[in-house]
Amino acid sequence: MNGLMLVAGREIRTHLRTKAFLISLAITAVLVGALAFAPKFLGGPESFTLGTVHSQQLPLQAAAPDAEFEWRSFPDEESARKAVLAGDVDAVLVNGTKVISDGEIDSQLGVLMQSTNREVKLGAAGVQIPPLTMESVGADTRYQAARTGIAVVLVLVLFMLIIGQVMTVAMGVVEEKGSRIVEILLSSVRPWQLLGGKIIGLGVLGLINLATIIVVGLGASFASGFAAEFPPGMAAIVAGVLVWFVLGYAFFATMAAALSSLVSRQEEVGNVMSPLTMLIMAAYFVAFYATTDPTGTVATVVSFVPPFSSMVMPVRMAAVEVPLWEVGVSVALMVLAVLGTLSFGAKVYERAVLRTGARVKLGEVLRAK
Amino acid sequence: MLEISELRKRFAGGPDSPEGKLALDGISFAVRPGEMFGFVGANGAGKTTTMRIIMGVLKSDAGSVSWRDRPLSYTDRQKFGYMPEERGLYQKMRAGEQIEYFGRLHGLSPEAAKQATDDLLQRLGLTERRNDTVESLSLGNQQRVQLAVALVHDPEVLILDEPFSGLDPIAVDALATALQERCRGGVPVIFSSHQLELVERLCDSVGIVSAGRMVASGTVGELRAAESSTLRVVVRAPAPGWADGLPGEVTVTGDRHVLLTADGDDQEILRRAMKAGHVEHFGVEQPSLTEIFKEAVA
Numbered sequence: 238m239n240g241l242m243l244v245a246g247r248e249i250r251t252h253l254r255t256k257a258f259l260i261s262l263a264i265t266a267v268l269v270g271a272l273a274f275a276p277k278f279l280g281g282p283e284s285f286t287l288g289t290v291h292s293q294q295l296p297l298q299a300a301a302p303d304a305e306f307e308w309r310s311f312p313d314e315e316s317a318r319k320a321v322l323a324g325d326v327d328a329v330l331v332n333g334t335k336v337i338s339d340g341e342i343d344s345q346l347g348v349l350m351q352s353t354n355r356e357v358k359l360g361a362a363g364v365q366i367p368p369l370t371m372e373s374v375g376a377d378t379r380y381q382a383a384r385t386g387i388a389v390v391l392v393l394v395l396f397m398l399i400i401g402q403v404m405t406v407a408m409g410v411v412e413e414k415g416s417r418i419v420e421i422l423l424s425s426v427r428p429w430q431l432l433g434g435k436i437i438g439l440g441v442l443g444l445i446n447l448a449t450i451i452v453v454g455l456g457a458s459f460a461s462g463f464a465a466e467f468p469p470g471m472a473a474i475v476a477g478v479l480v481w482f483v484l485g486y487a488f489f490a491t492m493a494a495a496l497s498s499l500v501s502r503q504e505e506v507g508n509v510m511s512p513l514t515m516l517i518m519a520a521y522f523v524a525f526y527a528t529t530d531p532t533g534t535v536a537t538v539v540s541f542v543p544p545f546s547s548m549v550m551p552v553r554m555a556a557v558e559v560p561l562w563e564v565g566v567s568v569a570l571m572v573l574a575v576l577g578t579l580s581f582g583a584k585v586y587e588r589a590v591l592r593t594g595a596r597v598k599l600g601e602v603l604r605a606k
Numbered sequence: 607m608l609e610i611s612e613l614r615k616r617f618a619g620g621p622d623s624p625e626g627k628l629a630l631d632g633i634s635f636a637v638r639p640g641e642m643f644g645f646v647g648a649n650g651a652g653k654t655t656t657m658r659i660i661m662g663v664l665k666s667d668a669g670s671v672s673w674r675d676r677p678l679s680y681t682d683r684q685k686f687g688y689m690p691e692e693r694g695l696y697q698k699m700r701a702g703e704q705i706e707y708f709g710r711l712h713g714l715s716p717e718a719a720k721q722a723t724d725d726l727l728q729r730l731g732l733t734e735r736r737n738d739t740v741e742s743l744s745l746g747n748q749q750r751v752q753l754a755v756a757l758v759h760d761p762e763v764l765i766l767d768e769p770f771s772g773l774d775p776i777a778v779d780a781l782a783t784a785l786q787e788r789c790r791g792g793v794p795v796i797f798s799s800h801q802l803e804l805v806e807r808l809c810d811s812v813g814i815v816s817a818g819r820m821v822a823s824g825t826v827g828e829l830r831a832a833e834s835s836t837l838r839v840v841v842r843a844p845a846p847g848w849a850d851g852l853p854g855e856v857t858v859t860g861d862r863h864v865l866l867t868a869d870g871d872d873q874e875i876l877r878r879a880m881k882a883g884h885v886e887h888f889g890v891e892q893p894s895l896t897e898i899f900k901e902a903v904a
Contacts, residue, residue, distance in 0.1 A: 239713075240711060243707070243710050243711055244711075247707055251696075251698070251699060255698075412696075413694075416692075416693075416694045416695070416696075416697070417690050417691075417692045417693070417694035418694035418695060418696060419694070420658070420661070420663045420688070420690040420694060421688055421689075421690060421694055421708065421755065421756075422711065423662070423663060424661045424662060424663065424683050424684070424686065424688050425683075425684050425708070425711040425712045425713075426711055427680075591663055591664065601618075
């Protein structure tokens, strides 16, 4: 246990000190923070500038509380036309009877002005119309946009973190094998301690990364007001992401260590790792597809299949409500897969890591006694 | 006592050589506490393979290694110091930190590891370099850090594969002194080297390997005794034909006749030489380790 912790501690200390780690952490933090402010600039509330000529302003604000209206008044129709053509105003109400605009009027604004005008006139004639009450009998879709947004960001973050940490594990294994440090290390620690320590250490670094992203993301969301749109159960979503990251990372990192222990040179890492990187890419694409159709058959089925579930299930959990039993089954399957990978990976690593020189064939390693 | 007996190892062959390569063909030797054992042999003779098997980095097909009369265990090996042939250090790690880290891995407490590192850096003249990364050090200094890594936990046994290769004469002396100190402290030291004069100078005993077998081993004195020594006689301006009937060969340079012979009655040869001319030199030549080595592996 001591050896395991020493190895993990060295990984953490060494990487925490590198500029590359700190810079990439800072960049991701800034990007995620900026993302939380993005809705404010891109999809902010609609705003209209309107004008009047010999007319009363319409009570549009009351009818559409989310939009912003700015009113200007013009002395005559001629000056109003000029302002419309110049793009200073979106539409002008003339004499309380007609609306002028440059080209066809924004359809929402048109409908809004039409109905508000009708209501005002009827009200003046003494007719009171109670507003229609709205009720959804389907799923609660109020948070759909926010949920999808969170899911998309999640897929990206999980993918980047997993592939980044997994490649670091692979490079580390080859560094030790290629420089023969592993010979000295293995005369003082067991192979499983060396392998486990490396995976744990780099996993902790991944978690530090993920935690930073979450803290910055949530903090910026509260600062920008985006947090108001968070769906209920945000805490569960965040907790789920952490658990799924740990599971997914454990699976892919162990595979990476096993595969990279077959080669002795950094140049060969990319080659030997390509099946694994393709697998991670595949999981990423399925997860990304799941954000567009989180209730579809593909998303539902794949969210149970390890190792894809490690990226698809958190996306489903963010995008829609997933029954607890489904999450439980998916986690259980993934844990089994991780345990299987650990025993397989440790075996390959132990047998291959001291065989320096030419690339060792996987089949040969598995056949060896 | 560290005893290596009947080690055998065959490396798996590829499609070209399904038989594989026989690396060790029953190597046996023993090293006593406080003994420095020089391991010599041509490249590919099996020195590195033997050392890797002792360190548990490689498994032998047959044979055994025992330490203090018991099979060598993982816990025993943790108290060994090892320097592999191809040097292994974390290039981007600081020298001092690296030595400390390996001390901790070998079971030292944080304080003990730090203390041992300070002492070693001091002794190896690296105190100033403590916080430099390994990659920024000169090759000689990297080698010193490598040695420090092998020594930091005050090992009970030292196994060093080519520790002197690539060192300048001053660094060689420093390393030799460090090893002799450990040896005097009762630690068995095994090292391999191609610098035979160095082995001859430092080692109490020598093992010569060839093609996976120990072809000769013992103290340098014993190895010499096994070799037939050569008698060398130099006679100035002797009468012609003075050496007729004597064993060996005569070479003539100017008026100097040099007789080299491995056998024959030395007293008889001396009498004949003195009668023939002026004897300038008469003595038994000790074969050097290089000659013994060449003879043994031939």
